[in-house]
Amino acid sequence: MAIWISRSITRIFNHSLQRACPLSLFHQRSSRPFSYFESTKGREQIECPHNYEKDNYHVEINLDENQVLDFPGGKIPFTSQMKFIPESSETRLACYRILDNNGYLIPGSVFEQVSKDLAVKMYRTMVTLQIMDSIFDEAKKQGRLSFYLTTVGEEVINIASAAALTPEDIVLPQYREPGVLLWRGFTLQEFANQLLGNKGDNGKGRQMPIHYGSNKLNYFTVSSTIATQLPQAVGVAYSLKMDKKEACVVTYFGDGTTSEGDFHAALNFAAVLEVPVIFLCRNNGWAISTPVAEQFRSDGIAIKGQGYGVRSIRVDGNDALAVYSAIRSARKMAIKEQRPILVEAMAYRVGDHASSDDSTKYRSMEEIEYRRRRSSVARFRKWIQKNGWWSDEDEFEFRGNIREQVLQAIQAAEEEEKPPLVDLFTDVYDQIPSNLQEQERYIRDAIKRRPKEYPSNIPL
């Protein structure tokens, strides 16, 4: 703790020395070494030396003691003008983009270079994710799986963000990010094993399909209770900070999840504790059947960051280069400056919410098709093909290959044994408590009484 405090003091001291841009007038601090508005310096660092457009509800601080409210957290200017902060700005927050719809680089773009090898690996992983989704979704329709959830429309956010991280960065997912796990090396067989809940599943078949997780790959197990991952991510980031690790935490969530209290608590905690965590919101326009217009009245998510003192950006989630660049930069800032970053990636949810959903009940087929045609994976393909890094022949061969592998994985997973019954009761308590022992006796008695009603592939 002492180390962080002294670090913060040093940073604030250095910062005061470097103040050069007009914005600094807005938050002249008292002589105390510690400021609660530390986070506002982010704006200076990002926007200087560009001109900061003054709005009409902030006023410059006059240092005359009679004209400022000297209050914990810093001095606040008085004004005789009664001005309410407007509920929204006149223009919407712009979306960071590098590749246009035809896969051409937008001239003058600022972005991180992507090598041929990296770009091709990213594209291949996006295609793998697409094929995995279509075959597993089909398997659900055939009754071979009990549930499935696709990432259709959000493949680019999955893969481009994963590519911008290192394996040491810790991921706390929501549920629509299997591509991050795929990028990290989770095999098609491991996906199939989890979906079928067989002996090869890391979760020992205890969870419903799509609740993947891998300790080895620094990927926390999916927990569908939305938003719980967010304060947990702050805690994990706090531990990285304590251990002085060169790594950050990345936590994923949807637009709907920001309506949970946990989202707000997490952002606030992260800002105050100054922890290296990237909050990556996938704004896909929907929370199951609830459109964003019924979810919040703000201009999306990114602007909420400033209310908590968190640096934020909105990015085109259908642009792989923009997502990659934004996350690379976010990662660097999060680790180097020990601060949270909020990224709002915009990409429409083209697929149904999950296999239990029929989205044509609340949106038209035309709308879905309109969005599907803007497929982000296709845009990235255009770019790598223009660079001469990929061809139609590569595409044909690769797709056929992966299709074969996914079909084999699902078949092998079906043939594998299920975990033994006893696994239902282990791993939570060191000593199995009496109520669980009683439940185990109960289920074993029931199986003895009606053996035919229990699947024969579950070892007793």
Ligand SMILES: Cc1ncc(C[n+]2csc(CCOP(=O)(O)OP(=O)(O)O)c2C)c(N)n1
């Ligand atoms: C705490 C909690 N409340 C409600 C649900 C039911 N639920 C599952 S997914 C979902 C919508 C989440 O939407 P969003 O965060 O936008 O993610 P998306 O599905 O669009 O990727 C809801 C309400 C839940 N799983 N957990």
Ligand SMILES: [Mg+2]
């Ligand atoms: Mg959503």
